[in-house]
Amino acid sequence: MAVYKNEIIGDHPSIHNLRRLISRVATSPAQNVLIYGETGTGKGLVARMIHNRSARAQKEFLDINCAAIPASLLESELFGHERGAFTGAVERKLGLIEAANNGTVFLDEIREMDLTLQAKLLSLLDTRQFRRVGAVKSTSVDVRFIAATNKILLSEVKDGKFREDLYYRLQVVALNIPALRDRGNDVLTLSQHFISRYNAIYKRSIRGLSDETADIFLRYNWPGNVRELENLLERIFILEDDDEILPRHLPDRIVRTVRGGSQAPAPEARSVGTDDFHSATADFQRKLISRALLEAGGNVQTASSALKISRHALRHQMAKLGL
Ligand SMILES: Nc1ncnc2c1ncn2[C@@H]1O[C@H](COP(=O)(O)OP(=O)(O)OP(=O)(O)O)[C@@H](O)[C@H]1O
Numbered sequence: 001m002a003v004y005k006n007e008i009i010g011d012h013p014s015i016h017n018l019r020r021l022i023s024r025v026a027t028s029p030a031q032n033v034l035i036y037g038e039t040g041t042g043k044g045l046v047a048r049m050i051h052n053r054s055a056r057a058q059k060e061f062l063d064i065n066c067a068a069i070p071a072s073l074l075e076s077e078l079f080g081h082e083r084g085a086f087t088g089a090v091e092r093k094l095g096l097i098e099a100a101n102n103g104t105v106f107l108d109e110i111r112e113m114d115l116t117l118q119a120k121l122l123s124l125l126d127t128r129q130f131r132r133v134g135a136v137k138s139t140s141v142d143v144r145f146i147a148a149t150n151k152i153l154l155s156e157v158k159d160g161k162f163r164e165d166l167y168y169r170l171q172v173v174a175l176n177i178p179a180l181r182d183r184g185n186d187v188l189t190l191s192q193h194f195i196s197r198y199n200a201i202y203k204r205s206i207r208g209l210s211d212e213t214a215d216i217f218l219r220y221n222w223p224g225n226v227r228e229l230e231n232l233l234e235r236i237f238i239l240e241d242d243d244e245i246l247p248r249h250l251p252d253r254i255v256r257t258v259r260g261g262s263q264a265p266a267p268e269a270r271s272v273g274t275d276d277f278h279s280a281t282a283d284f285q286r287k288l289i290s291r292a293l294l295e296a297g298g299n300v301q302t303a304s305s306a307l308k309i310s311r312h313a314l315r316h317q318m319a320k321l322g323l
């Protein structure tokens with residue numbers, strides 16, 4: 001039995017397309033890549049795949065979570081520092097970027113990087129040179145940067161939280177990972193994949209999901225995406241003895257949301273507060289347009305044809321919604 005590692009499982013057209021893009025981007029000379037996807041959709045996995053399929057595969061893949069490192073430390077972590085650059089800098093220290101020379105640097109949760117550091121990153125992306133903290137001379141590096149975010153960066157730009165120039169620099173090659181709820185039957189394929197994996201790990205022989213469970217899985221909205229599914233199944237392997245996954249193994253939260261209505265609401269409608277018609281519709285339009293723009297790499301013409309409205313109408317809506 002094959003236990004895939006670092007493979008993106010799924011048959012949905014959007015996943016086929018993603019795999020194709022991953023291969024193309026990996027072998028392309030593109031130096032900067034942006035990955036967008038909700039939490040748990042597989043951003044880390046995609047970044048790793050791009051590295052593994054590239055000519056850089058034998059070199060470092062450094063995974064840096066910009067949200068996990070305090071802003072005050074991130075700069076010297078990334079760029080390194082010279083001896084005496086600040087109190088406590090007793091020796092010269094090589095930064096992560098230098099350590100990853102000829103490899104890939106994965107900047108996860110890029111939106112959390114503070115604005116000053118964003119400026120330094122931009123200059124690095126433009127010149128492929130940087131300065132260690134406290135250094136006079138710059139150092140050259142050859143790394144591919146893969147940035148990931150679960151926030152629509154364009155709205156962050158609008159709110160002044162993300163530099164517009166950095167955004168445009170990064171989104172030249174942007175990959176969008178669809179939410180699990182938008183991948184049709186892939187939730188079942190992925191379930192089977194994880195069940196095989198856990199059967200091997202836990203020495204069990206669970207056959208699969210019962211029909212009713214499959215039905216619930218297809219209708220649940222999976223806010224935590226693939227990671228939520230993976231964790232849920234593992235928990236069942238640990239806590240239950242049956243040789244099939246049954247609805248009673250599922251947390252109330254899931255069964256309740258799914259049974260709440262005879263049909264699952266449209267994906268977008270779920271995340272929108274529906275108290276006030278006007279603000280809810282505006283919110284929905286804002287999301288729809290932001291996503292189309294993101295997928296179109298910021299190109300209004302492409303986004304408008306995807307939305308099947310005229311470019312003029314899209315511009316008008318964007319202005320109205322403050323996008
Ligand atoms: N299509 C897929 N096929 C197989 N495994 C997947 C797939 N997508 C995600 N996974 C698995 O789901 C888990 C979550 O993926 P990953 O950590 O890459 O998500 P993420 O988008 O980086 O999440 P976060 O935003 O929380 O950092 C991982 O264990 C990953 O291997």
Ligand SMILES: [Mg+2]
Nearest residue numbers: 040043044108
């Ligand atoms: Mg991640």
